Amino acid sequence: MKIHGQPTNGANIRDTSWSTARGDGSRHFDGAGSMGQLRTVNSQIANVSGVDYEKLSSQQALKRTLPPSLQPSELSNKSNSTVENVSSGGSRDIYGNAYHLAGPSVTNSRGYMRDIYSKRNTDDIMMYENNGSRIPPPSFMHGKSSAQFPGPSEPVYHSMAGDENVAGTDERLVYQAALEDCNRVELSQAACCSSLDVLDDLNQPKVEANLPNGLMSVPLLRHQKIALAWMLQKETRSLHCLGGILADDQGLGKTISMIALVQMQKSLETKPKTEDQCNLKTEALNLDDDDDNGTPVLDKDKQTGESADIKPTPEVGSSIKAITRRRPAAGTLVVCPASVLRQWARELDDKVADGAKLSVLVYHGGNRTRSPDxxxxxxVVLTTYAIVTNEVPKQPLVDEDEADDKSGEKHGISSEFSNNKKRKKSSKVSKKRGRKGMDSSSIDSDCGALARVSWSRVILDEAQTIKNHRTQVARACCSLRAKRRWCLSGTPIQNSIDDLYSYFRFLRYDPYAVYKSFYNTIKVPISRNSLHGYKKLQAVLRAIMLRRTKATLIDGQPIINLPPKSICLSKVDFSAEERAFYTRLEADSRSKFKAYAAAGTVNQNYANILLMLLRLRQACDHPLLVKGFNSESVEKDSTEMANQLPREMVVDLLNRLTSALCRVCNDPPEDSVATMCGHVFCNQCVSEYLTGDDNTCPATDCKEQLGSDVVFSEATLRRRISDNFDASSSHSKYDDKSTVLQHEYSSSKIKAVLEVIQSHCKAGSPISEFNGSAGCSETSMANSNLSTEGPIKAIVFSQWTSMLDLVEFSLNQHCIQYRRLDGTMTLSSRDKAVKDFNTDPEVTVMLMSLKAGNLGLNMVAACHVILLDLWWNPTTEDQAIDRAHRIGQTRPVTVTRLTIKDTVEDRILALQDEKRKMVASAFGEDQSGGSATRLTVEDLKYLFMV
Ligand SMILES: Nc1ncnc2c1ncn2[C@@H]1O[C@H](COP(=O)(O)OP(=O)(O)OP(=O)(O)O)[C@@H](O)[C@H]1O
Structure with a gap:
């Protein structure tokens, strides 16, 4: 292996630009001293305020949903000074140190407002109250500064202020270490630039690692070599955690980079046998190798055989031997969404050279092995998030961490159960429990094979799946035992800065893996002064995250030379009938909202309000969706069972269906279904859990077994009691005979999508406008095998499978060949659909559900992407678009976003802008030169019409 400008050992790679927060033990971010102080500070804060941090965040979330007029008390008008027009060249922080050349972050020193108002719950309500003009006030517009929203009145902020000085001391230590490090980086860059050609700018590392010949079947692109060097460094020398976040834009080849890492580490560690054998003793004694500080792990890469063959030294003792035997050391575990499982397998096969094949196991399906050995x-073992959720015991929630923290355990994550009051009461239970608050017996017997090995490396692909740290999936992933941990995501922040916490927790990124440290050291600074707070966050991220976008330059050149992408927002008009339907629905919803507001029960009715919004959004697609029209596939298996259920139970399930959020994604359920155990899900979310033979209900603490026969759609339940059930749901009042409520009715959006498809897509027609080989030689290498000729194809995304059904109906009528991919399909049929679309010239359209299809897939056969409906987070749409706009694309990509004029969709567009700004501020990616804004009093008045 050759590493440019460095010794040839991966462990010695020196990448000066990414050494933030490293250094001698006394000064780095998480020195023991500062952690100790943090704990003191935090518990003081908790005592002073009497607030549980976890509850706190949810309380705040609730408060945030209230418009100012509904806030309990004085939202003072003490607006903090506004920081405006920080020039994009502003490379110095408040201490005068240059550490991140971020563009302007925000105009507002009240950073918390951004975070607060980027919460979807607030957004939803805001949209409800907007019954007037559709044009946002000027301060909504990017770049416009404005009067700021008054200061926080919540007790928590007061209590934080009370502890400011103590917390500040800790923060200064952390901050200083980062800044000093950045200065070092700057100096070393100045020294190195001429000789080593190290960095273009402060943000991008440029040290490359070259793989030895014969490991991969394709050469790595330059930015991938850089990623490889950075990852090798993070895996071998990190004071925080081994691993990190690879956050390159979608389609830049994160998969290939990770495969290269696996290959490289394997080649580095596959030393001659004798040497390995010599090392074994040391390895067996090294109890710190496991991330849980207690279980010995023998690195798979260093093993000569299975764990059973390993002979620990006598000093290790029989107990350790027993544990080692119980948890064999395994290789790399890749956890990904079901839809990309096979793609990973294919990439591992295609991109690895013949002589260096890795042994890969796809761990999925009812017949999968039960043996950890x-x-x-x-x-490499490939599996899905759903299987990890099913098989791996869940970490306790954050409040339990805090109890751990009080008992003096490290990180609050890997500690023993603490002696807090709750647990004292049940001492028997706590005695039984093992590490991480889980029952030790369950670790060995109840859990599946995934939890019974110690992984050398765990990779979470599309890691945004765990962005909500409270979810089962996030907690299960955190429990996986691993020496090195990686998060891959092109869109790591989707909703708010809180998303990052879950990754930090998974990565064991100390001190931010403890919620209250995260809160104090990241969220509070942003809330106090967003400009500095976001810069601080950038510094914190810098130590563990590598992010390049498609616009990133290295040596003045784009890292990749993709054909251009153009996005067109197409605003369609409703037909007169649709408008009438929508207007009624909107008026109805608004009056309900007003009633909640008048009664002061907005928060209690949060789920209902989201559901009302959902109906409005669905009405923009097709009025039939509002009627609870479900895909037939949901209904066929459960109809019989529904008919056997007692009537009261069916009524109860129906009521739940119309007033609860999905227990997997926490969004208003799309194609909602209720399970026999009384939990509500999006059909697609729960379908991911119905793929094996141990299909446990994914709702927290529910151990019920699920099958498609006990998953009921609204239509199924409604039919069961159709005679006289008078649900209060919105659609019961609508006239079923109305033209717009007919299956055959072609809604305005469906007409629009057909027009776009017909004008663009033609089977077998030659096209060739763009020569993708210009500029970057390595990119052209990646593209060279691909023809620029072929049929023009489109991917059509919708959030609702029922909308896809309706589009399908129209495509059939127009004899347009298509394939479809949604979360209810088996993995092999999804895979076949993708393959057909990519290879069959007659198939010109791919219908994809946003949830199942927006992640990971390579669909470069398409050069048109049509988004039928908007999603709250623009990042979700970006993900979808990048199925086509990625390495391998040889043609310009056109994106059409269809919205309906003068509807809730207008407001979603405005909210998406806000979210984009928040994400840009966190990553320092606001390149526009303007200054970002957040909601102001003026904005809120507009939205609430007060
Ligand atoms: N060095 C390379 N040579 C040839 N093809 C490559 C190379 N790197 C990436 N590709 C191809 O580019 C496409 C995108 O890569 P990949 O799927 O790894 O991107 P990604 O960053 O993981 O995207 P996403 O975030 O959407 O999952 C794939 O088809 C992959 O095979």
């Missing part, structure tokens, strides 16, 4: 035999 079997898992340990493979270099």
């Amino acid at each position: 079997e898992l340990a035999k493979h270099d």
Whole structure:
């Protein structure tokens, strides 16, 4: 292996630009001293305020939903000074140190407002109250500064202020270390630039690692070599955690980079046998190798055989031997969404050279092995988030961490159960429990094979799946035992800065892996002064995250030379009938909202309000969706069972269906279904959990087994009691005979999508406008195998499978060949659909559900992307678009976003802008030169019409 400008050992890579927060033990971010102080500070804060941090955040979330007029008390008008027009060249922080050349972050020193108002719950309500003009006030517009919203009145902020000085001391230590490090980086860059050609700017590392020949079947692109060097460094020398976040834009080749990492580490560690054998003793004694500080792990890469063959030294003792035997050391575990499982397998096969194949196990389906030793035999094991959720015991929620923290355990994550009051009451239970607050017996017997090995490396692909740290999936992933941990995501922040917490927790990124440290050291600074707070966050991220976008330059050149992408927002008019339907629905919803507001029960009715919004959004697609029209596939297996249920139970399930959020994604359920155990999900979310033979209900603490026969759609339940059930749901009042409520009715959006498809897509027609090989030689290498000729194809995304059904109906009528991919399909049929679309010239359209299809897939056969409906987070749409706009694309990509004029969709567009700004501020990616804004009193008045 050759590493440019560095010794040839991966462990010695020196990448000066990414050494933030490293250095001697006394000064780095998480020095023991500062952690100790943090704990003191935090518990003081908790005592002073009497606020549980976890509850606190949810309380705040609730408060945030209230418009100012509904806030309990004085939202003072003490607006903090506004920081405006920080020039994009502003490379110095408040201490005068240059550490991140971020563009302007925000205009407002009240950073918390951004975070607060980027919460979807607030957004939803805001949209409800907007019954007037559709044009946002000027301060909504990017770049416009404005009067700021008054200061926080919540007790928490007061209590924080009370502890400011103590917390500040800790923060200064952390901050200083980062800044000093950045200065070092700057100096070393100045020294190195001429000789080593190290960095273009402060943000981008440029040290490359070259793989030895014969490991991969394709050469790495330059930015991938850089990623490889950075990852090798993070895996071998990190004071925080081994691993990090690879956050390159979608389609820049994160998969390939990770495969290269696996190959590289394997080649580095596959030393001659004798040497390995010599090392074994040391390894067996090294109890710190495991991330949980207690369980010995023998690195799979260093093993000569299965764990059972390993002979620990006598000093290690029989107990350790027993544990080692119980948890064999395994290789790399890749956890990904079901839809990309096979793609990972294919990439591992295609991109690895013949002579260096990795042994890969796809761990999925009812027949998968139950043996941990079997898992340990493979270099790479591929599985899905759903299986991890099912098989791996969940970490306790954050409040339990805090109890751990009080008991003096490290990180609050890997500690023993603490002696807090709750647990004292049930001492028997706590005695039984093992590490991480889980029952030790369950670790060994109840859980599946995934939890019974120690992984050398765990990679979470599309890691935004765990962005909500309270979810089962996030807690299960955190419990996986691993030496090195990686998060891959092109869109790591989707909703708010809180999303990052879950990754920090998974990565064991100390001190931010403890919620209250995260809160104090990241969220509070942003809330006090967003400009500095976001810069601080950038510094914190810098230590563990590598992010390049498609616009990133290295040596003045784009890292990749993709054909251009153009996005067109197409605003369609409703037909007169649709408008009438929508107007009634909107008036109805608004009056309900007003009633909640008048009764002061907005927060209690949060789920109902989201559902009302959902109906409005659905009405923009097709009025039939509002009627609860479900895909037939949901209904066929459960109709019989529904008919056997007692009537009261069916009524109860129906009521739940119309007033609860999905227990997997926490969004208003799309194609909502209720399970026999009384939990509500999006059909697609729960479908991911119905793929094996141990289909446990994914709702927290529910152990019920699920099957498609006990998953009921609204239509199924409604039919069961159709005679005289008078649900209060919105659609019961609508006239079923109305033209717009007919299956055959072609809604305005459906007409629009057909027009776009017909004008663009033609089977077998030659096209060739763009020569993708210009500029970057390595990119052209990646593109060289691909023809620029072929049929023009489109991907059509919708959030609702029922909308896809309706589009399908129209495509059939027009004899347009298509394939479809949604979360209810088996993995093999999804895979076949993608393959057909990519290879069959007659298939010109791919219908994809946003949830199942927006992540990970390579669909460069398409050069048109049509988004039928808007999603709250623009990042979700970006993900979808990048199925086509990625390495391998040879043609310009056109994106059409269809919206309906003068509807809730207008407001979603405005909210998306806000979210984009928040994400840009966090990453320092606001390149526009303007200054970002957040909601102001003026904005809120507009939205609430007060
Ligand atoms: N060095 C390379 N040579 C040839 N093809 C490559 C190379 N790197 C990436 N590709 C191809 O580019 C496409 C995108 O890569 P990949 O799927 O790894 O991107 P990604 O960053 O993981 O995207 P996403 O975030 O959407 O999952 C794939 O088809 C992959 O095979």
